[in-house]
Amino acid sequence: xxxxxxxxxxxxxxxxxxxxxxxxxxxxxxxxxxxxxxxxxxxxxxxxxxxxxxxxxxxxxxxxxxxxxxxxxxxxxxxxxxxxxxxxxxxxxxxxxxxxxxxxxxxxxxxxxxxxxxxxxxxxxxxxxxxxxxxxxxxxxxxxxxxxxxxxxxxxxxxxxxxxxxxxxxxxxxxxxxxxxxxxxxxxxxxxxxxxxxxxxxxxxxxxxxxxxxxxxxxxxxxxxxxxxxxxxxxxxxxxxxxxxxxxxxxxxxxxxxxxxxxxxxxxxxxxxx
Amino acid sequence: xxxxxxxxxxxxxxxxxxxxxxxxxxxxxxxxxxxxxxxxxxxxxxxxxxxxxxxxxxxxxxxxxxxxxxxxxxxxxxxxxxxxxxxxxxxxxxxxxxxxxxxxxxxxxxxxxxxxxxxxxxxxxxxxxxxxxxxxxxxxxxxxxxxxxxxxxxxxxxxxxxxxxxxxxxxxxxxxxxxxxxxxxxxxxxxxxxxxxxxxxxxxxxxxxxxxxxxxxxxxxxxxxxxxxxxxxxxxxxxxxxxxxxxxxxxxxxxxxxxxxxxxxxxxxxxxxx
Numbered sequence: 001x002x003x004x005x006x007x008x009x010x011x012x013x014x015x016x017x018x019x020x021x022x023x024x025x026x027x028x029x030x031x032x033x034x035x036x037x038x039x040x041x042x043x044x045x046x047x048x049x050x051x052x053x054x055x056x057x058x059x060x061x062x063x064x065x066x067x068x069x070x071x072x073x074x075x076x077x078x079x080x081x082x083x084x085x086x087x088x089x090x091x092x093x094x095x096x097x098x099x100x101x102x103x104x105x106x107x108x109x110x111x112x113x114x115x116x117x118x119x120x121x122x123x124x125x126x127x128x129x130x131x132x133x134x135x136x137x138x139x140x141x142x143x144x145x146x147x148x149x150x151x152x153x154x155x156x157x158x159x160x161x162x163x164x165x166x167x168x169x170x171x172x173x174x175x176x177x178x179x180x181x182x183x184x185x186x187x188x189x190x191x192x193x194x195x196x197x198x199x200x201x202x203x204x205x206x207x208x209x210x211x212x213x214x215x216x217x218x219x220x221x222x223x224x225x226x227x228x229x230x231x232x233x234x235x236x237x238x239x240x241x242x243x244x245x246x247x248x249x250x251x252x253x254x255x256x257x258x259x260x261x262x263x264x265x266x267x268x269x270x271x272x273x274x
Numbered sequence: 275x276x277x278x279x280x281x282x283x284x285x286x287x288x289x290x291x292x293x294x295x296x297x298x299x300x301x302x303x304x305x306x307x308x309x310x311x312x313x314x315x316x317x318x319x320x321x322x323x324x325x326x327x328x329x330x331x332x333x334x335x336x337x338x339x340x341x342x343x344x345x346x347x348x349x350x351x352x353x354x355x356x357x358x359x360x361x362x363x364x365x366x367x368x369x370x371x372x373x374x375x376x377x378x379x380x381x382x383x384x385x386x387x388x389x390x391x392x393x394x395x396x397x398x399x400x401x402x403x404x405x406x407x408x409x410x411x412x413x414x415x416x417x418x419x420x421x422x423x424x425x426x427x428x429x430x431x432x433x434x435x436x437x438x439x440x441x442x443x444x445x446x447x448x449x450x451x452x453x454x455x456x457x458x459x460x461x462x463x464x465x466x467x468x469x470x471x472x473x474x475x476x477x478x479x480x481x482x483x484x485x486x487x488x489x490x491x492x493x494x495x496x497x498x499x500x501x502x503x504x505x506x507x508x509x510x511x512x513x514x515x516x517x518x519x520x521x522x523x524x525x526x527x528x529x530x531x532x533x534x535x536x537x538x539x540x541x542x543x544x545x546x547x548x
Contacts, residue, residue: 052530138412146536148529151522179527212547248425248546253453255422262420262539265532269540272522273486 023068023094031068031098031110037163040113046165049101049108051077053175058083060178062111068095069107084109100167113165118185121154123199125219127271130156132187132235133226134260137162141172142261143224148176150268155180156221158187158235191238194221201240203231204263208242216271224264243267297342297368305342305372305384311437314387320439323375323382325351327449332357334452336385342369343381358383374441387439392459395428397473399493401545404430404475406461406509407500408534411436415446416535417498422450424542429454430495432461432509465512468495475514477505478537482516490545498538517541 023031033039034047045065048057055077057064067084074089081087096104121128129152134140140162147155155164162169164182173180195201200220204211223239225231231239245266249255258266297305307313308321319339322331329351331338341358348363355361370378395402403426408414414436421429429438436443438456447454469475474494478485497513499505505513519540523529532540 142533142536145529145533148523148527149519149521149532151524151527153524153527174530176529179523179529245423245543247423249422249453250425250427253422253425253427255419255450255453256448258423258539259416259419262416262536265536265539266543269519269543 021090021094023088023090023098027066027088028098031108032100034110035100035167037166040163040165044113044115045110046113046170047100047108047167048111048170048177049099049167050105050171051107053170054107054109056175056178057109057111062114062178064109064111066110067107068098068109070095073106101171114181116181116183118156118183118190121156121181121183121190123154123194123219123221124197126154127152127219127268128154128156128221129264129268130158130187130191130221130223131161132158132223132231133160133229134224135162135227137166137168138172139227139259139261140164140166141169141174141177143264144169144173144176144180144182146261146265146268147180150272152268153180155182156187156190157182157184159184188234188238191221191223191235195238195240201238202243202267203236203239203241204267205230205239205242205244206257208244210246211243211267211270212246214241214243214270218271222264222267222271224260224267227260295364295368297362297364297372301340301362302372305340305382306374308384309374309441311440314437314439318387318389319384320387320444321374321382321441322385322444322451323373323441324379324445325381327444328381328383330449330452331383331385336388336452338383338385340384341381342372342383344369347380375445388455390455390457392430392457392464395430395455395457395464397468397493397495398471400428401426401493401542402428402430402495403538403542404432404461404465404495404497405435406432406497406505407434407503408498409436409501411440411442412446413501413533413535414438414440415443415448415451417538418443418447418450418454418456420535420539420542421454424546426542427454429456430461430464431456431458432506433458462508462512465495465497465509469512469514475512476517476541477510477513477515478541479504479513479516479518480531482518484520485517485541485544486520488515488517492545496538496541496545498534498541501534 040046048054064084066086068088070092071089129147170177191201200217202220203223314320322328338358340360342362344366345363403421444451465475474491476494477497
């Protein structure tokens with residue numbers, strides 16, 4: 001960073017926040033350990049990397065425990081020194097040491113994990129997504145982005161679904177993680193309860209009713225299943241409407257299936273189109 | 275592999291194909307070098323890994339130059355010894371040495387790259403996809419899979435689109451690479467020519483007409499653009515119908531955009547649904 005930027009940042013920060021020009025070895029180790037779920041749970045935080053994602057975090061109202069950035073990023077983006085409990089301004093090389101990305105950028109942030117109670121999740125009058133054992137972080141991130149696009153503001157995940165605060169999920173969500181409420185819970189109990197309250201429960205199968213021909217309710221819960229096995233036999237009896245996306249391939253060119261994120265997108269599009 | 279399997283394979287193969295129980299260092303080096311486009315072009319081959327993918331290759335009619343597999347795979351899957359120019363039966367550890375995958379499986383194959391001439395690609399009377407500078411191999415693989423699902427049997431790629439025979443594309447296509455014709459060419463010239471022949475050219479933009487409200491022709495070319503920049507300014511004037519997938523997010527939760535593979539899926543779904 002330029003000397004002027006550095007001193008501007010220094011003067012700005014000195015009595016409010018800690019200013020170092022190096023990430024300590026311990027901090028680097030801690031940041032990198034956020035790749036592990038156990039550490040994220042223990043500390044109640046998660047990691048977001050990259051200029052776009054950190055800017056979204058800053059704008060989101062999420063509580064930022066540690067912001068690491070270059071002086072350039074700090075001054076050009078007009079970062080409010082009160083926006084994080086601790087701010088470390090350092091150079092790109094130093095950020096690279098802590099980064100989990102292949103091409104580290106100018107900033108990363110350690111952010112307090114929200115933990116919405118299941119009781120806060122209300123499904124009446126809106127469309128929600130439920131995920132039954134989604135395993136791939138890229139898929140969950142993409143599903144968050146799709147949900148955000150289609151105005152679905154909550155996703156209920158089974159306990160065996162990949163953690164939504166896994167850095168790969170956060171990255172793939174392109175910021176949707178800050179805009180879509182995510183909760184991991186006992187999916188069976190949750191769906192049972194919502195069904196008793198009269199909420200329609202839709203599910204995507206390889207042998208359901210042609211989704212293009214169905215009258216879809218603008219409210220309800222859409223359940224998407226595991227990448228390899230689909231919706232589990234435990235959850236299946238709770239689905240009131242079995243949907244399926246028909247293939248248009250010729251018989252001699254039969255495709256295996258659609259990726260679960262792609263299938264989620266097509267289902268959401270069908271629910272929302274008018 | 276069990277001794278019995280080994281000798282069964284040996285007797286079966288001995289006068290027809292080469293049988294080794296080791297991949298030579300040179301072969302390992304060659305297989306791994308297929309990660310590079312220049313080597314693939316030079317030798318006119320590409321790599322497919324994993325049981326499912328290799329079985330699809332064997333069933334596809336593609337010419338297989340080298341099949342490497344365990345004795346178990348060879349005997350259990352009833353591999354025809356005439357199905358490849360060269361077959362090497364070896365153990366998993368040896369296959370692992372040549373593999374580009376994180377979790378290598380029981381087989382890999384070096385396959386002759388088809389090179390359909392652009393003149394073979396006819397767009398009249400069918401729906402085709404055109405890709406303008408798609409960069410991410412995972413996206414291209416997923417788009418191949420989507421095309422296959424929606425009965426689109428040809429994709430025309432700009433020269434700056436990622437190579438369709440990149441191992442990551444092949445892997446992500448889940449076998450669709452064997453079922454969908456793929457050609458890289460001068461996209462501008464191609465579209466110009468097809469447009470002159472009366473073929474409608476659709477394109478996905480962030481500011482086109484709401485795709486849900488359009489009368490979509492069952493035939494034509496759908497152009498999808500680069501991950502970050504969309505359709506290039508060079509190609510844009512050739513688009514006769516600008517389409518757009520509306521967001522249903524609330525204003526205070528505006529999403530960035532949809533991933534290009536996801537957007538392709540939603541567009542294809544709209545073209546095909548009835």
